[in-house]
Amino acid sequence: LHALAFDPKTNTLATALGVSHEGLRPGLWTATIDADTATWTRVDSDTAPTPRFGFAFAADTDSGQLLIASGQLQPTQDNPLAMTDELWSLDLRATPPTWTRIQLDHAPQGRRNPCFAYDDDADRLAIWCGTADARTNIEDLVIIQRTDDTWTCATLDDDTGDTPPRRSSGFGFADPRDASIWLGFGNSGAGAYQDLARLILNADD
Numbered sequence: 001l002h003a004l005a006f007d008p009k010t011n012t013l014a015t016a017l018g019v020s021h022e023g024l025r026p027g028l029w030t031a032t033i034d035a036d037t038a039t040w041t042r043v044d045s046d047t048a049p050t051p052r053f054g055f056a057f058a059a060d061t062d063s064g065q066l067l068i069a070s071g072q073l074q075p076t077q078d079n080p081l082a083m084t085d086e087l088w089s090l091d092l093r094a095t096p097p098t099w100t101r102i103q104l105d106h107a108p109q110g111r112r113n114p115c116f117a118y119d120d121d122a123d124r125l126a127i128w129c130g131t132a133d134a135r136t137n138i139e140d141l142v143i144i145q146r147t148d149d150t151w152t153c154a155t156l157d158d159d160t161g162d163t164p165p166r167r168s169s170g171f172g173f174a175d176p177r178d179a180s181i182w183l184g185f186g187n188s189g190a191g192a193y194q195d196l197a198r199l200i201l202n203a204d205d
Contacts, residue, residue, distance in 0.1 A: 003015060003016045005059035008061060029043065043096050057116075064091065081133055086107075088101055088102065115172050124146070142156075167187055168187060180198050
């Protein structure tokens with residue numbers, strides 16, 4: 001439930017945050033790859049996301065940015081399911097790699113384990129469902145999109161009646177042939193899903 005991304009321009013592999021049996025894992029590690037060897041380096045920063053897990057993430061190969069959105073923070077006695085709605089960007093081509101918090105108008109509800117996919121050509125991250133309370137799944141589709149240096153966020157409603165059953169822990173990918181996004185698998189209280197749904201977004205959406 002961590003981030004994992006590769007920047008082909010700089011030959012940099014990066015992993016950040018996540019959770020293990022020891023608890024939430026802070027920090028960022030990067031690696032350079034030479035043949036079958038990865039050489040890892042811990043990257044510390046004064047500005048970075050607080051530890052979290054189960055977030056949506058995406059690698060933009062044009063800009064060398066790693067995005068992370070939402071996720072669950074460290075539980076507390078008062079808030080055992082602390083979800084964040086934050087969006088962060090990591091510049092893998094900076095020396096050292098640099099985190100930036102992106103402020104979003106109309107940020108989506110914080111959640112963990114959504115189904116997500118990134119359309120590299122259109123610079124947009126699709127986030128579908130996930131859970132905010134570990135019992136029920138959120139029923140929405142969120143599109144976070146970059147235009148020049150500005151990020152916008154929109155929550156889309158489905159009025160066709162064709163929306164697949166909501167779920168968490170699904171997977172997704174973008175199809176560059178027709179700018180569609182495929183979302184599927186995952187689980188809910190009804191069980192595990194073995195489906196794929198094709199999402200078509202118009203250029204103006």
